[in-house]
Amino acid sequence: MDIRDNLRYATSHEWATEPDGGLVTVGISDYAQDQLGDVVYVELPEPGRKVAAGDAVAVVESVKTASDIYAPVSGTVEAVNEALVDTPEKINESPYGDGWLFRLRVEDASELRTLLDPDAYRRAAAEED
Amino acid sequence: MAEPRRGSFPSIYERSRPGRRAARPPRHDEPDLAALLGEDQLRDDAPRLPEVSELDLVRHFTQLAHRQFSIDGNVYPLGSCTMKYNPKVHEDAARLFQDLHPYQAPETAQGTLQLLFELQRDLGALTGMDAVSLQPAAGAHGELTGILMIRAYHEARGEGEQRKVVIVPDGAHGTNPATASMAGYSVVEVESDARGEVDLEAFRRALGPEVAAVMLTNPNTVGVFESRILEIAGLAHEAGAQLYYDGANLNAIVGRVRPGDMGFDVVHLNLHKTFTTPHGGGGPGTGPIGVKAHLADFLPVPLVVRQDGGYGLSEDLPHSIGRMRSFYGNVGNLVRAYAYIRTLGLEGLRRVSGHAVLNANYLRVKMQRAGFRIPYQRLNMHEFVAQPPEGVHTLDVAKALLDYGMHPMTVYFPLIVKEAMMVEPTETESLETLDAYAEALGEVLERAAAEPGFLAGAPYDTPVRRLDEVRAARQPVLRFPFADEAG
C-alpha cells in the first residue's frame, strides 16, 4: 500500500498536494485504484467550474463500478488531466504521478488542514479492510 | 454440427455475399421515388445489411441459439429473477392475439379488451389493490409510473414542494434509487439490521415531513420477510409518506399474502418473474401497477374499462399523470400472464409460493452442507444469500459452474453482503436438479482447494472462456468493424 508522505488525504481516498502558486493537484490514492480495479473511463469536471469541498466533481469508472470523486477542498477547476481520456489506465499505473485528475485554484488553503495526514490515512485505509 | 470449436464464430456480416438474399416480399412495379418523394429525400447509398441465403441465415441463428444458456436448457437459479419454467402453451395462446392493430375500431377488439380487463381484476385481487394499470413495459417502468403517481398525489394535496425525498433500504435494487432520481427526487438510504431486515430505529430517524415515499420489497433483497412491515407502514403513513412495493419478490408470497394488506399504497408486479412471461434474453418484460383507491385518479391513461355493454379504452381521467408509453401495454405478454393465472387458479398460485419457499430453503441447507457460508441463519423465503468460504471468490465459483452446464446464481448483489451469492431456485425445479446443483458447487470448492489456480481459469468448456471486459470498456467496439472503416 503506497501512501505518500508529502500529501494529504480525504476519507473518500482522494489525495491533495500543498498549494503551489495557489494550485492544488488532486488524484486518488493507491488504495483507491486497487479497490476500483482496472479503470476504463474518467469523467472530469469542466475547467472554470467552482466547487466546494465535498462536492462530487468527477467519476472514475471500472468495469463493475463507478466511483464519485469529491473535491477535497473548495476552489475553481483550473486544469484537468486530458491524457486520461485516451489512457485511463494511468490512474492504476501511477496514481500519484501521471494519474492525477485535476487541479484546483484554492482560495482558503487552511481547508487542507481538515484533511488526514499520511499516518491518519494509513490507519483509516487499514480499518476499511 | 458445423460450428467451429476453435477460432472465432462468424458474424452474419462474414457470412454475407453481395447479391444474396433469403426472403422475398410481394413485388410491385418500381415507383418513381424521386418524383413522388423528392430527390433530396432519398438516400444515396444502400444501408449495409446482411446479404445471406435462407439456409445460411438459418445456420447462423440456429448455431447462435446453441451458444446460449436458457431455462429450457439449463438450471438457472438467479436470485430475484424468478427463472421458472415458461409454459409452451403460452406461446400458442399469445399467437391468437398477435395480429390485432392497436388502432382498429374497439368494437373489433372486444376479446382482447375483455382479457385485459379480467387480468386487471385478477392482479388487483392477488395484490389487494383497488385499481390496476397494465401499461408499464418493465418493472423499472412500473416503478417510475408509481413514483410519478405518488408525486402527483402529494402535489394535489399541496405538499409537492415540501416532500422531495424517497427512502430506500441499503439493499435495494438499483432501479429504486434510479427511478426516484428520474422522478425528480433525492434518495436517502436506510441500513438493515443483523437479521437482514430494515433497521427500525434508523428508519424512524429517516422519516420526516420531507419524505414523499418509501420504496420496499417484501420479502426483501436478502430473501427475508420484513416482519415489522405493519409497523413500518404505520410509521410511514403517520409521517405522511406513501408506501411503494417493489414486486420483484412476489413469488415468495403470491396467493398467501397481499401487499395491499401490508399497507402498501402502490405496487408494481414483474410479470416476467412471478407470472412466467419469458425473459427473452433481457426483455420485453411487463410491469403492471396496482394502487389503492386514493391514488386511482392519477393512473396513466388510457384505462381499460367497461363501456356500452362491452369493453373499451378511456382517457377520461382528468388528474392522470398522463401517458407512460405508446398504445396500451405489452399485450403479447399480458396474454401469457392471463393464461398462467387461469391455469393455476388460487390453489395453484398458493402452491407456487409454497414450493418456491420450500425449494429455496432446501437448497440453502444443501449448499451449507457443501461448504458455503449462510450469513442470515434463519428460515428464508423464495431466495437466500450465501457466500463462498473465506478466500474463495464468488466470481470464480460462478465461472466454474458454467462447465457443469448450470447457470450461476446472482453474484455481487445485494451490495450489503461481501462476495454475495443470491440463489432463487423457483418452484419448477425438481429435488434431483437441486441436489445436482449443490453437488456441483461442492465439487467446485473441493477442486479449488486441491488445485490452486483452477478456479481462476474457469470456465474451460464453454464456447468462449473468460472475456477481456476491461478492453471492451476502454476501447469500445459497438458495431461490426467493416473493412473500410478505421480500426
Added chain:
Amino acid sequence: MPYLPHSPDDVRRALETIGVDSIDALFDELPASLRNPDIELPPAMDETALMAHLRALAASDVTGGPTFLGGGMRRHFIPAVTPHLALQSEFVTAYTPYQPEVAQGVLQATFEFQTMMAELTGLDVSNASMYDGATAVAEAALLAVRHTRRDAVLVSRGVHPETRAVLATYLRAQGIAIQTVDLQDGRTPVPAGPDGAACVIAQQPNHLGSLEDMATLGEAAHEGGGLLVAVVDPLSLAVLKPPGAYGADVAVGDGQTLGNPTFFGGPSFGFMVVRQELLRQLPGRLVGQTADVEGRRAYVLTLQAREQHIRRGKAKSNICSNHQLTALMATVNMAALGPQGLREMAAGSVRQAHRLADRLRAEGARLALDAPFFNEFTLSTRQPGSVVRSALAARGVHAGVPVGSEYGLGHAVLLAATELVTERDMDALLGALRAGGELEAAEVRHG
C-alpha cells in the same frame, strides 16, 4: 398441479431436510393477520379448457380482412423463417446476458442488431433497444438536456400525439419545459427561436404522413446550440435519407415495422442511435466486442457503469431491461430480407399508398394536405374519424385512424398502405367508403 414437479414424497423429503413440519410452517414468521386472505380468482382450467376459452375470446376479435391502419404500427410482410429463428427456445427463455461465456447467442445477435440500426440510421452507436418509440423519444430529450445543460425542448406537432404525451409525462418530472411547434400545411416550419432549447424533435415521415425538411430543421437546431432528435420509421430508411446524412444527433423511433406483429400495440421495441460524441450519455444496454483468454472474438455487455445497477441514483436512466426478443425478431428479419428486400418493401409501400391516393382522388375524395407523403396520408372525411373507422370495420375493412382536432384539419383519418395491400383490398376500401357516403362530391371542408 401443472408445472410444479413435487410429489408428496418429494415435499416430505424436502421438509425433513429443512427441519420443518409443513409448508405452511415456512410462513410462520409472517404476521398471522396477513396470512391466507380470501382471494377471488376464476377456477383453474386444464390446457384444453384454457385454449378453448382463449379461442372464444379471440373469436370476438376481428383480424381478417383488408387493412390500411397506420399511425405508428403497420402490418408488413414477415417471412415465416423470421419467427422460426427468433423464437427458438434458447432465445425466448434466456435471461439477460450477464455471464457472457454462456450467452454469446444473445450477445452476438444484439451486436448485429446494433450494427444494423447504425447502418440504417447513418449514425454511430446504437443501444440494445428500449421499451418503445415513445419512451425512446423521451429518453432522447433527457439526453439532450444532460448534454446541453438546458432545461427546455422544442417538439413538432408532427411527432405522434402519444409520443408527445409520453414526453410531457417524463419531462414534467424533471422540470423541463416543452414548446410545441405547430405545423403549416402539414409540415414543420423552421421554429422561431430554437435558442435555449436542448433539442428540436421532429418526426419523419410525420404523424400526418408528410415528408419533412429535416436538414433545415437540423440546421436551425444547431444554430441555436441544440441537438436534432429525429423520430423515424426505420423501414422507411431503406429508401429515405438517413438521419446521419441530414445532421441529426440522435435517431429514435419504434421498431415494429422491422419485423414484429402489431400485437394490439405491444410488445414492440424502441431504438436509439447517436453520434459518437454522445456515447457516454446513451441510456440502455450496450454490447461490445472483445476477445476471450484464447484470443477468440467474443461479445459482452459493456459500459455498464452508466446503468442503474451500478450508478443507482446517478444512472443515465432507470431503464433495466431492453426489449431483447422483439429486437431479435427485427434483427433476424432484416437479415432475412437484406437491403434489397427492405427496399422492395419500402418502395412497394410507397407505390401502393400513392396508388390508393390516386384512386381515391379519382372518386372525388380529398386528401387533406398537398405535401409529399411516404406511405401514409390524411384523408378528409364527412363524418368524424372514429365514426368512419367503425363504419369501415362493419364492412370488413380495417382503416381510418382518426386524426386529432389539434391538427385543425376538421374530420380526417390516416390511411396507410404497405407492400401487402392489393388492388382488391383497395376495391374493398373504396367500396366501403362509397357505401358510407364518404365518396360523394363533398363541399370543401376546412378545419
